[in-house]
Amino acid sequence: MAGKPFPYRDYLAPGYWPMWLGFGLLKAATRLPVNWSLAIGDKLGWLIYHLVASRRHVACLNIKQAYPDYTEAQRQQLNLACFRSLGMSIFETAYAWYGTDAKLRKICAVEGLHHVEQARENGRGVIILTGHFTTLDIGGRLSGFYLSDYNGVYKKAHNPLFNAMMTHCRARYGNALIENRDVRKVIKGLKQGNPTWFAPDQDFADQDIVFTPFLGGLATTLTATAKMARLTGASVIPFCPVRLDKTRADGVRYKMVFYPPLENF
Template identity: 40%
Template sequence: MDRPVFRRHFLHPRFWPLWLGLGLLWLVVQLPYAVLLRLGRGLGALMYRVAGARRRIAARNLELCFPQMPSAERERLLRENFASTGIAFFEMAISWWWPRERLARLAHIEGLEHLRQAQAEGQGVILMALHFTTLEIGAALLGQQHTIDGMYREHDNPLFDYIQRAGRERHNRDATAIERDDVRGMLKVLRAGRAIWYAPDQDYGPKQSIFVPLFGIPAATVTATTKFARLGRARVLPFTQERLADGSGYRMVIHPPFPGFPAEDEAADCLLINQWIERVVSACPSQYLWAHRRFKTRPPGAPKLYD
């Protein structure tokens, strides 16, 4: 995709409320990081009260994935998850607007040698990530250290889309934004020896998926990771990130590649991925995006799991 370009019609009065909101947000995120964490937790507490539909989805997912956990512990985890979601709102703005040097102080990155080795060998990389609430700021911090291309879906509001893309791409001037459905573009990038961020942990429907257990539940799991790795001749490097409890920033880890991936059997690859997802999410459940209906698509004849 082309670089984001400012358009004169962004100054039309219909965009003034959004400009005002963005301006206020810019002012707020100049506050110290510790203050923004507290503000985010407060926003999350408000969201917990007013976002009933998302709260019910997240609560149901926690019930499905951690059935042995006491209900009081799940409720505590649910509230922490909304606090993390509230913090993510300010992390988004931090990643867009903080000076690069100030932002870089939050980064604790491990495993960059795996990316650099693949680059030195001219091999493309699928940076296999998950939808954690720290997704936006993690991508910005990693992008300061290594060029990472990304899958992209255009926002309905053109002004917000411009601000979002400009904020993301300022850390990664050489990066390419690829439309989510542009398979040919993704393969071209991989075959050119570049790295692309990709997350296979959501329910994209039955068309490109097979049912593989996730937390003991048959889950529609995309086979695209295997296809992209095979057709793009790419290495798959798992990538994890978490917000550190001591307020010092974010730990991001680029892990060694899965051995023998991709295999001949797509189901075996999907199972390997889902088992990895279980381990990673279980290690940091409060920061995962539980508000997504991960088990919406069901095997034929199976009952629905959400209201």
């Protein structure tokens, strides 16, 4: 979807300058080879792990609850891997927002796309059910190479400049970008047959949620997925944007995986 010009003049106040610097660095990073950026991100994640003790502690508690049989060494290893993935996601977001199609097409492949195509052939909308993975933004950009006219649902960011830049960049790929509160627009798109990217794994406080068993504990999830599927007759297809451990011989580093539709959902 062709986006509108970015309203730069609305965000020239000095308070926004540090964030502008961050955006500039991210855009500059896209000139590097993808593997170089990921290597830098890996080291950045290592640094965050060692410097931000509060977040490291929270992650450790979650891992301990999810994997009670793990040894302390295994928990620390997984915790560090999560932070390294987080560091890489910063550079992946840069590529998603500012990278060129020519560069990104070379590093991705798709698996299970026929599940989406079959659902669309039946004239039904498709809910692309995903989660807030560290590959969220790069997955949204790369999946746009395989999904025509897909809509994306997003949560508004608190910082005005960050929200404006996020929506401006994300609107460049896909069909429409819909704020999560605009349920009518989401439903309209599904009824029109548009695949719709939706991640219900976060608690939005004022929306209908349920607690469900997840990795040995209870986690909140939105009930909106089931309601929208029932109301529109849309198929629900799980989707996972996978970052491969190493670049394949053909240059692929990411795999967009679409799973079979959920039954009786």
